[in-house]
Amino acid sequence: MLIAEPLQKAIEELSKLPSIGNKTAQRLALHLLKTDKDNVDLLVKSLIELKEKIRFCSVCFNISVEDTCDICKSQKRNRAQICVVEDASDVIAIEKTNEYNGLYHVLGGVLNPLEGVMVDSLKIKELMARLNSGEIKEIILALNPNSEGDATSVYLINSLKDYPVKISRIARGLPIGGDLEFADSATIGRAFIGRISVQ
Amino acid sequence: MLIAEPLQKAIEELSKLPSIGNKTAQRLALHLLKTDKDNVDLLVKSLIELKEKIRFCSVCFNISVEDTCDICKSQKRNRAQICVVEDASDVIAIEKTNEYNGLYHVLGGVLNPLEGVMVDSLKIKELMARLNSGEIKEIILALNPNSEGDATSVYLINSLKDYPVKISRIARGLPIGGDLEFADSATIGRAFIGRISVQ
Numbered sequence: 001m002l003i004a005e006p007l008q009k010a011i012e013e014l015s016k017l018p019s020i021g022n023k024t025a026q027r028l029a030l031h032l033l034k035t036d037k038d039n040v041d042l043l044v045k046s047l048i049e050l051k052e053k054i055r056f057c058s059v060c061f062n063i064s065v066e067d068t069c070d071i072c073k074s075q076k077r078n079r080a081q082i083c084v085v086e087d088a089s090d091v092i093a094i095e096k097t098n099e100y101n102g103l104y105h106v107l108g109g110v111l112n113p114l115e116g117v118m119v120d121s122l123k124i125k126e127l128m129a130r131l132n133s134g135e136i137k138e139i140i141l142a143l144n145p146n147s148e149g150d151a152t153s154v155y156l157i158n159s160l161k162d163y164p165v166k167i168s169r170i171a172r173g174l175p176i177g178g179d180l181e182f183a184d185s186a187t188i189g190r191a192f193i194g195r196i197s198v199q
Numbered sequence: 200m201l202i203a204e205p206l207q208k209a210i211e212e213l214s215k216l217p218s219i220g221n222k223t224a225q226r227l228a229l230h231l232l233k234t235d236k237d238n239v240d241l242l243v244k245s246l247i248e249l250k251e252k253i254r255f256c257s258v259c260f261n262i263s264v265e266d267t268c269d270i271c272k273s274q275k276r277n278r279a280q281i282c283v284v285e286d287a288s289d290v291i292a293i294e295k296t297n298e299y300n301g302l303y304h305v306l307g308g309v310l311n312p313l314e315g316v317m318v319d320s321l322k323i324k325e326l327m328a329r330l331n332s333g334e335i336k337e338i339i340l341a342l343n344p345n346s347e348g349d350a351t352s353v354y355l356i357n358s359l360k361d362y363p364v365k366i367s368r369i370a371r372g373l374p375i376g377g378d379l380e381f382a383d384s385a386t387i388g389r390a391f392i393g394r395i396s397v398q
Contacts, residue, residue, distance in 0.1 A: 003291060004264050010249040013242040018230050019223065030288050031217050032246060033253055033262060040250050043212040044243050047231065050209040051239050054232055063232060065203050089229050092202060 007033070059130070061106040061123050063088045071104060078102040080137040082130065084156065086110050086144060094142065102140070105130065110143055110152040122152075124159065131163050138166040145172050206232070258329070260305040260322050262287045270303060277301040279336040281329065283355065285309050285343060293341065301339070304329065309342060309351040321351075323358065330362050337365040344371050 003011070007029055015025035032040050056062070057069035060082075064070070071077060071091075081102025085091055091104050107122045130136060141156060143149035153169060160167055173191035174183055183191075202210070206228055214224035231239050255261070256268035259281075263269070270276060270290075280301025284290055290303050306321045329335060340355060342348035352368060359366055372390035373382055382390075 004253055004262055004268075006245070006248045006252040006264065007262060010245040013245040016238070016242070017227055019226070024218065026288065026291070027218070028216050029249060030262075030286070032249060033287070037250050039215065040246060043215070044246050046205070046209040046212040047239060047243050049205045050228060050231060051236050053205040054203055063203055063206060063229075065205065069203075087229070088232075089225065092225070 056106075060104045061108060061126070062091050062104055076101075079135055081140060082127070082136055082138070083140040083142050084127065085142050086149065086152075090142065090144075100140075102138075107143075107152070110148040111155060112148045119155070124156070127156075128159070128163075131160070131165060136165055138168065141167065141169045255305075259303045260307060260325070261290050261303055275300075278334055280339060281326070281335055281337070282339040282341050283326065284341050285348065285351075289341065289343075299339075301337075306342075306351070309347040310354060311347045318354070323355070326355075327358070327362075330359070330364060335364055337367065340366065340368045 010029040010032070011022065011025045014020055014028050015022050017025075020028070032043075053065055054063050055065075055067075057064040057072055058067050059072040060069060062069045062071065078101050081100075082105050083094065083100060083102055084105045084107060085094070086107055086109060088106055091106065094100050094104075105123065105127050107124065107127075109117050109122055111117060111119065111122070131139075139156075139160060141153045143153050157167055171194050172187065173194055174180060174187060180188065209228040209231070210221065210224045213219055213227050214221050216224075219227070231242075252264055253262050254264075254266070256263040256271055257266050258271045259268060261268045261270065277300050280299075281304050282293065282299060282301055283304045283306060284293070285306055285308060287305055290305065293299055293303075304322065304326050306323065306326075308316050308321055310316060310318065310321070330338075338355075338359060340352045342352050356366055370393050371386065372393055373379060373386060379387065
């Protein structure tokens with residue numbers, strides 16, 4: 001017996017999602033088959049609205065319901081700081097900390113020539129354009145601590161050196177709750193380089 | 200900043216799926232935001248069709264596009280055997296082995312009084328009804344080897360003892376590729392009880 005065609009089709013589409021393999025997709029599809037139609041309708045509606053209602057902010061390229069996102073419009077935020085991140089998910093992660101109150105700029109990726117991500121694929125020109133207004137005093141680079149993130153940070157530091165802005169990079173070091181004994185040497189090394197004087 | 204409402208809604212709905220937590224749901228939603236609208240449309244369409252086109256076979260309660268499933272209609276299958284399984288996913292798993300050519304009966308669960316699954320919630324009456332035709336000669340119990348599956352098997356064996364059918368249970372023992380040294384003692388014990396004479 002082949003799996004009934006509509007089920008097969010749903011499994012195929014679900015398994016295209018990241019981190020969903022064929023077995024998980026099959027479990028999800030069979031679960032949806034068994035649940036109330038109302039629940040599946042809610043899911044379907046939320047996916048349709050996700051694509052219809054959400055766009056990218058024309059200023060910072062964060063996700064937004066309107067042309068400009070809530071953060072870019074807010075007068076309560078520190079409009080002299082821009083935090084540069086790779087992805088909209090990084091904005092969510094940083095917002096959850098309640099430690100940052102400035103603006104954002106979502107690059108939409110990091111430089112990765114092997115995968116064809118070059119300078120022009122990222123929103124770097126748009127970042128430069130925002131600096132021309134003169135309102136921005138500090139750029140905080142918050143890219144992921146890996147080789148592509150580092151390469152992109154170095155590229156941005158070089159490109160921004162003629163602008164009258166302070167440039168900083170978020171700290172690397174031991175994660176809170178981490179264990180020195182089990183940390184990798186690159187992390188411990190960075191924690192030494194970035195040590196903060198306390199007295 | 201709160202997460203934009205349509206995104207929040209999609210994350211909520213996705214995280215209702217089994218084995219999808221909040222973080223995975225967020226990753227999936229952000230992935231869908233970035234992919235082409237065509238791909239999301241395909242996914243949405245497949246989910247709608249899954250619910251619209253698939254129903255449960257009126258004979259064996261396996262998933263089916265028509266009122267009676269392909270297996271129940273087929274004249275190439277051995278119509279004297281019924282394999283009793285918990286779920287439609289078990290039918291798919293057994294069909295993949297190509298070792299079984301009889302019919303199926305999907306119970307829709309196993310007895311689990313703590314979760315409110317009693318005899319009436321399962322398709323046990325319907326199984327008895329199928330036996331009344333006299334066409335069936337063997338019932339093969341292929342429920343999962345755990346306490347609920349075992350309890351359900353015992354219940355079925357008792358309920359079926361007045362019917363003139365052979366009842367068997369699929370073997371328990373060491374899984375192919377498994378290692379005796381690392382198998383749990385219940386499995387090794389079962390493998391001894393179920394030993395097969397070879398000479």
